[in-house]
Amino acid sequence: MVHDQLLAPDAHALVAFLDEHLGEGLCLVQIVAECEVVYVGRAASVADAGDFVVMLKADGSLQVHGYKGVKPVNWQPQADHVVVALDEGQAVLTVERRSPEEMVRIVFLETALVQALHLREGSGFVLMGSEAEMQRALASAPGLIEDGLTVLDVELPTDVGGIDLFARDAAGVLLVVELKRAKATQEAVHQLARYVGRVREVTGEPVRGVVAAPAVTKPALAALARLGLEFREVTALPDMEAPSAQPGLFAVP
Amino acid sequence: MVHDQLLAPDAHALVAFLDEHLGEGLCLVQIVAECEVVYVGRAASVADAGDFVVMLKADGSLQVHGYKGVKPVNWQPQADHVVVALDEGQAVLTVERRSPEEMVRIVFLETALVQALHLREGSGFVLMGSEAEMQRALASAPGLIEDGLTVLDVELPTDVGGIDLFARDAAGVLLVVELKRAKATQEAVHQLARYVGRVREVTGEPVRGVVAAPAVTKPALAALARLGLEFREVTALPDMEAPSAQPGLFAVP
DNA sequence: ACATGAATATTGGAT
DNA sequence: ATCCAATTTTCATGT
Structure with a gap:
């Protein structure tokens, strides 16, 4: 289930790790890091440096979780474009989406952990009371x-x-x-x-x-x-x- | 930021880990495991055995993430009661809430990873376009x-x-x-x-x-x-x- | 692709 | 505590 993991990677190692695992089949990637998050699309937002858990799922969905709440601080459902790059010595993740046109950009200032998980699909789910x-x-x-x-x-x-x-x-x-x-x-x-x-x-x-x-x-x-x-x-x-x-x-x- | 981590813990070790870290101040705990999830409250649901990422935040909120989507498979905002126990040799997490009265119960069948993170609060967040x-x-x-x-x-x-x-x-x-x-x-x-x-x-x-x-x-x-x-x-x-x-x-x- | 409406909606604010 | 309304609502569904 835990496919790969890296503790306290530097920017290069983080980019390499993401490059390797982001394309992979049923892979969920998590990054625990101090980072800045910018969102522009239906609305626009800026989150100053803070500690977040960034979760990238295989379907292209992204969520950035803070220390509280069920709702992520930032997110992106079903993005069609996920790019990671080095920018001035820092790892930068850009997640884009057409229709609606929007984008989340995450600059990783200090990464504590990155991990790639492999989640087999659950077999059954039943909801009652709809x-x-x-x-x-x-x-x-x-x-x-x-x-x-x-x-x-x-x-x-x-x-x-x-x-x-x-x-x-x-x-x-x-x-x-x-x-x-x-x-x-x-x-x-x-x-x-x-x-x-x-x-x-x-x-x-x-x-x-x-x-x-x-x-x-x-x-x-x-x-x-x-x-x-x-x-x-x-x-x-x-x-x-x-x-x-x-x-x-x-x-x- | 990464406070503690345990790979492939058995049920005892998992319970001990959760007991230790769940009470702690600004601690976010994640469990990657094959598990079953039952929810009863405003509605009711059963998820058969599958791989999930369980996220417990310090405010008592719970979310169970599958391999896709921004929305968790199961969740609970601001629960007032989080209990972990051994039940027939398996670790069981119960998250309860009054008003509305509801409950999520997770049975961990095979745990790949459990980790405790410490997320410092982000300093600033601005949203435009509301x-x-x-x-x-x-x-x-x-x-x-x-x-x-x-x-x-x-x-x-x-x-x-x-x-x-x-x-x-x-x-x-x-x-x-x-x-x-x-x-x-x-x-x-x-x-x-x-x-x-x-x-x-x-x-x-x-x-x-x-x-x-x-x-x-x-x-x-x-x-x-x-x-x-x-x-x-x-x-x-x-x-x-x-x-x-x-x-x-x-x-x- | 567009439009509609449910959701365990969640969340914040007002009363 | 109750009620209301916004939300980057998300998501499934029908057209």
Whole structure:
């Protein structure tokens, strides 16, 4: 897994190391160094000298990590051009990308460590509790929202956006459902209001609107009331207090 | 910068290493290993055995990186609880967090490398081209949007959200500006329409609406036309074709 | 290539 | 603590 490693290389050694390993197949290269980072593209930024972990993956993605946070200080997704060179005695890494046109340039002032890793691809990954999954679950069991619902459509496109769930209630009234996998905010309410308004215009029928989410913010609930819309609590994941729901998977000892 | 390092440690050695270094001050710990990762919280996920780089920062944030992409396979921002233990002969790392309640659990099957780094905090970081900066620039030079504008307010709160820029045009007509630092989409148009509608209701005056952005999507432009709203091109960054705009900073040889 | 919308979004700021 | 809005959002997906 650890392919190669160099402690405290000088600029020449660093450049040679990167030249050798950057082109390689499934190689992840890391550099721990004091460096300066400049970014120009969608925005522009300058990071003065500091200690960072620079991570270069085989797909051309770059990230520069500081001492805190999940988010890198600087990054570049899927760059098409990675160049390393000696410039005035210092190793300089330039990562470029077309579309959008942007660039990260890293000057290595003092390198503590450079290493090349070989990461075999993980075999399987499963995620549960996405909004897409919620949508499927509710479409096949609309009683979770309300008894007597008949689902007419899922992800129904309108000229103001796609309606998550479109149905008719037990009384035959049209119902638009806006789905959120996390706590619903005012934005969700505005979205719903837009859809409901459009459906009313198009059909000429009365239309109910429901935000379905595990929770609502207080202002969002007030906005719903003001607009004559509704909230229904729906959870994205099976209740973890009830371990029988998904035996094995959620049983974390 | 490289505080400590262990190649191919067994489970005991790994646990001891982590116990020693995880508590330490400004310490970033990395583990390169074949492992399994389980996450339960806002959603839930399982990653089967694969090679990953696990990064633990001093602030309690965790990320698990695979062979590609800027985004980690699994992560946890600012966890409050990090525990490492031996479980059936294997090192197991558990990272927990309250609010929201969630957890990542990593079982290390075969560890290639563990290292503790000490990253001194970077001294300075400057970002240019944010929307906030655009707002300040336009507020102090509204002529960039249109001649004769008088700015009435910035970030004006209404009950349907905050208006980026509120002004009166040369003819004295109210004008609502929705600002976007990147290409404006239909979402921006809907937002603007909402603000304009609300301001019309409240003031009873005619109100113009403008999306100001470096570009618009074609559907968004159509929506603007349909709603009687306008688009104005405004760039977030000084033109990089004109290197004199910001001498030095944008001059990347 | 363009446009849209979700995300375990993360993060910072305001209330 | 809660809520909102920006983000170099990234990323997958559909057209």
